[in-house]
Amino acid sequence: MTDDAPALSLRDVRFRWRGRAPFSLQIPEVIIAQGEKVLLLGDSGSGKSTLLSLVCGTVVAESGEVRVMGTDLSDLSSGRRDGFRAEHVGVIFQQFNLLPFASVLDNILLPLRFAPNRRTRAGATRETATDLCRALSLPSAIVAARAAELSVGQQQRVAVARALIGRPPLLIADEPTSALDAGSQTAFLDLLFEQVEAHAMTLLMVSHDARLSSRFDRVLHMDEIATVERQAA
Numbered sequence: 725m726t727d728d729a730p731a732l733s734l735r736d737v738r739f740r741w742r743g744r745a746p747f748s749l750q751i752p753e754v755i756i757a758q759g760e761k762v763l764l765l766g767d768s769g770s771g772k773s774t775l776l777s778l779v780c781g782t783v784v785a786e787s788g789e790v791r792v793m794g795t796d797l798s799d800l801s802s803g804r805r806d807g808f809r810a811e812h813v814g815v816i817f818q819q820f821n822l823l824p825f826a827s828v829l830d831n832i833l834l835p836l837r838f839a840p841n842r843r844t845r846a847g848a849t850r851e852t853a854t855d856l857c858r859a860l861s862l863p864s865a866i867v868a869a870r871a872a873e874l875s876v877g878q879q880q881r882v883a884v885a886r887a888l889i890g891r892p893p894l895l896i897a898d899e900p901t902s903a904l905d906a907g908s909q910t911a912f913l914d915l916l917f918e919q920v921e922a923h924a925m926t927l928l929m930v931s932h933d934a935r936l937s938s939r940f941d942r943v944l945h946m947d948e949i950a951t952v953e954r955q956a957a
Contacts, residue, residue, distance in 0.1 A: 729758075729791065729793060729794030730755050730756060730757055730758065730791070730794075731756050731757060731758045731759075731760065731792070731793060731893065731894050731926035732754070732755070732756040732779060732791070732792055732894065732926070732928065733754070733755050733756075733789070733790075733791040734751050734753065734754040734755075734775075734778070734779075734788070734789070734790050734791075735752075735753050735788055735789045736751075736752060736753070736787065736788040736789065737749075737750065737751040737778065737785045737787070737788035737789070737790060738750050738751075738785060738786050738787045738788055739774060739778060739783065739784075739785050739786055740786060741774070745954070746954070746955045747952055747953060747954040747955065748952070748953045748955070749771045749774050749775070749950055749951070749952055750950060750951045750953075751775065751788070751949060751950045752949075753949075754944065754949050756926060756928060757926075758793075758893070758924075758926055759924055759925075759926055760926055760927070760941050760942060761917065761920065761926075761927040761929075761939075761940045761941045761942075762926075762927065762928050762929070762940060762941065762942050762943070762944060763929050763930075763931060763936055763937055763939075763940040763942070763943045763944070764928060764929065764930045764931070764943075764944045764946065765931060765932065765933075765934055765937070765943060765944070765945050765946065766930075766932065766945065766946030766947065767932060767946075768932070769952070770946040770947060770950070770952065771946055771950050771952045772930050772946055773898075775946070775950065776896060776898060776930060778790050778797075779792065779813075779894075779896065779928070780809050780813055780815065780896065781797045781800070781805035781806070781808065781809050782805075782809075784797065784798055784805075785798065792808070792812060792813065792894060793812055793893055793894065795808060795812075806838070807838065807839070810835060810838040810839040810842065811839045811841050811842050811892070812892050812893055812894055813892055813894045813895075813896060814835070814886075814887035814888055814889075814890075814892040814894070814895045814896070814925075815887055815895075815896045815897075815898070816883050816884055816887045816895070816896070816897040816898065816900045817883065817898055818898045818899040818900065818902060820879050820880060820882075820883040821883070822871040822879055822882060822883060822886075823871060824870065824871050824872035825870055825871070825872060826870065826871060827867065827868055827869065827870060827871070828853075828857070828866050828867045828868070828869050828870075828871060828874070828882050829850065829853055829867040829868065831871050831882055831886055832853040832856065832857075832867075832882060832885045832886045832889055833849055833850075833853055833889065834886060835886060835887075835889060835890065836849060836889060836890055839890060842889075842890030842891075842892060843890060845890045845891050849889075850867075852889065853867060853885065853889060854867055856885040856888055856889065856919075857881075857882075857885060859915075859918070859919060860881040860884055860885055860915050860919070861881070861915065862878060862881050862882070862885075866878065866882075877908065880900065880912065881915070883900075884900075884915070884916060884919070888919055888923070888925075891923045891925065892925070893925060893926060894925070894926050894928070895920060895925050895926065895927045895928070896928050896929075896930075897916070897927065897928070897929040897930065898930050899930055899931055899932070900912070900916075900929070901913070901931065901933070901936070902931070902932075902933075906935075909936070913936070913939055917939070
């Protein structure tokens with residue numbers, strides 16, 4: 725990882741999904757500086773999920789360069805990409821992806837099992853998880869509850885705490901406000917931005933809701949940064 729490198733850099737990227745509904749995605753250039761809060765807007769089918777998969781290293785570009793914190797993901801084996809993602813990228817999933825019968829504490833600490841450096845940054849892990857819950861307006865006692873017992877709003881905040889634990893430099897949020905009303909969206913973003921800024925993290929949030937644009941440093945539109953071509957199966 726390079727301290728002065730962009731948090732995220734994609735250049736001349738091309739990726740092709742094969743199968744029953746094949747399409748290709750081409751991205752000439754996207755650069756996000758460390759510390760930026762960027763909103764990525766796009767309709768369904770615009771390639772947002774594929775771009776996130778490329779950034780997270782769960783798929784690899786056929787050509788071009790995808791760099792996260794200065795590291796070219798194509799230089800890493802599949803196992804090393806998994807390890808790199810665990811160390812450097814926190815992800816807030818649209819469906820939260822919590823383990824329903826595990827405790828809140830175990831859910832929050834789960835990424836640290838695969839990321840020893842991130843675990844070191846987390847310090848006293850139980851206390852850190854409890855502090856994150858408090859910062860996200862969750863009662864400290866909630867760490868002992870099972871995730872399945874929580875309200876949707878509480879599950880969402882636990883998912884944020886899990887992504888933040890260990891202070892990964894890049895935070896990816898995939899449609900985290902899609903099920904919230906306007907008031908809840910505002911409160912959620914206030915909490916999220918407070919934590920991102922407190923830990924000098926870079927935020928890339930994906931949404932289809934252009935009303936969120938004013939909250940971010942910069943807005944990217946998928947139809948402006950990428951080209952999607954669909955082929956007959």
